[in-house]
Amino acid sequence: MGTVQFVLLADDPSTFITRVVPFIDIELAGIPGDRHYGLLRPADSRQKIYKRGTPIANRRQISIVSEEECALIAEKMNIPEVRPEWLGANMLVRGIDQLTELPAGTRLLFPDGTGLICEGENLPCLHPGKVIEQVYEQDGLRKKFVPAARKKRGIVCSVEREGVIHTGDTIEVIRLS
Amino acid sequence: MGTVQFVLLADDPSTFITRVVPFIDIELAGIPGDRHYGLLRPADSRQKIYKRGTPIANRRQISIVSEEECALIAEKMNIPEVRPEWLGANMLVRGIDQLTELPAGTRLLFPDGTGLICEGENLPCLHPGKVIEQVYEQDGLRKKFVPAARKKRGIVCSVEREGVIHTGDTIEVIRLS
Structure with a gap:
């Protein structure tokens, strides 16, 4: 059983950085207003x-990172913290062991019945490293992100059951065969 | 590399039995006119x-069986053949080894760029057994279907890239990770 520490939204079209909000609406196409919203997205x-x-089914609608794994990334990068905003995450969770290694197909269930499908690891890319380098004003820090974040950068999910997810919600993790 | 032997459609609302057609349109929601068409379906x-x-994302839009596995089911049931129509399949393929055991997430690519995502084994249910019993007019035959069809009854797929699939198309099987 995990807990939702924060939910976040990327609703500023000029950046992938997210901001904390009290709740997020979950539709079949993702989170309305978020930059990853849509039934289709370009390959x-x-x-x-x-x-x-090419327009393909959007299975990267919602991204989730864990407090525990963000702390491990920070430790490896030798910095005080890595915030979910800087990773463009839509959710920070606590209490899900090795979140990033959850198998594709794992279901995440929320109190009002909302259901997400884990689509697998969110492979680390270069952008968050640049944000972190700017925040800490430390030249070259960006290069440390990708190696530090491997298998710790969280997962992407698609929507199985629509609903609303709030800060503080519990999360039931259901692993299917 | 596999081949599409037949494509089929369940467009008679009174039955799940499919009929052979020359091609099937593939939309994000499935095959228009087919009983499994839809972005959402009831759990x-x-x-x-x-x-x-509960309305949930429809990941069971298209069902595929293989000629080789249908022959094995027929052998186990001691009958001349098991036709894809009787299983309610949308596609009969040839040349994909152990189709039913393809891992979820495997991609099937077709010549015009159409892409399907394997969502896993289509667990055998009772209905095809009843059809087979009627066809062969052999009392009790229905009971043989589920045990004979385990791990041979094919897969269900969702749509990643829209397009058209024709009889005779080649199929590229791409296993991820």
Whole structure:
């Protein structure tokens, strides 16, 4: 059983950085107003089996990171903290062991019945490293992010059951075979 | 590399039995006109984590069986053949080894760029057994279906990239991670 520490939204079109909000609406297409909202999204470098830009099903609607794994990234980078905002996360959770290694297909259930499907590890990219380097004003810090964040950068999820997720909600983790 | 032997459609609302058609349109919500078409569907006995009837994301839009596995089911049931129509399948393929055991997340790619995501084994239920018993007019035959079809009854897929699938198309099988 985990807990939702914060829910966050990327509703400023100029950046992927998220901001803390009291709750997030969960629709089949994701979180309304968030930059990852949509039933379809253009294929990118992660989906090399499709031509770049091809509209494909959006299975990266919601990203989740854990307090425990963010602390481990910070430790490896030798900095005081790594905040979920800087990773563009929509949710910070506590109490889910090795969140990033949850198998694809794992279900996350919330108190009002909202259900998310884990689509697997959110592979670390370069952007959060740049944000962290700016925050700490420490040249070269950006390069430490990707190696430090491997298997700790959280997961991406798609929506199975619509609803609302609040700060403080419990999370039931259901691993399917 | 596999081949599409037949594509089929369940467009008679009175039955799950499918009929052979020359091609099927693939939309994000499935095959238009098919009984499993839809972005949402009501949770059933397979999704015990939701109250029965709750609208959830439809990840069982397209069902695929293989010629080789249908032959094995027929052999085990001691009957001449098991046709994809009787299983309510939307596609009969040839040349994909142990189709039913493809891991969830495997991608199936078709010549025009259409992409399906394997959502896992289609667990055998009682209905096809009844159809087979009627076809062969052999009392009690229905009971043989579920044990004979375990791990041979094919897979269910959701849609990643829209397009059209024709009889005779090749299928590229891409296993992720």
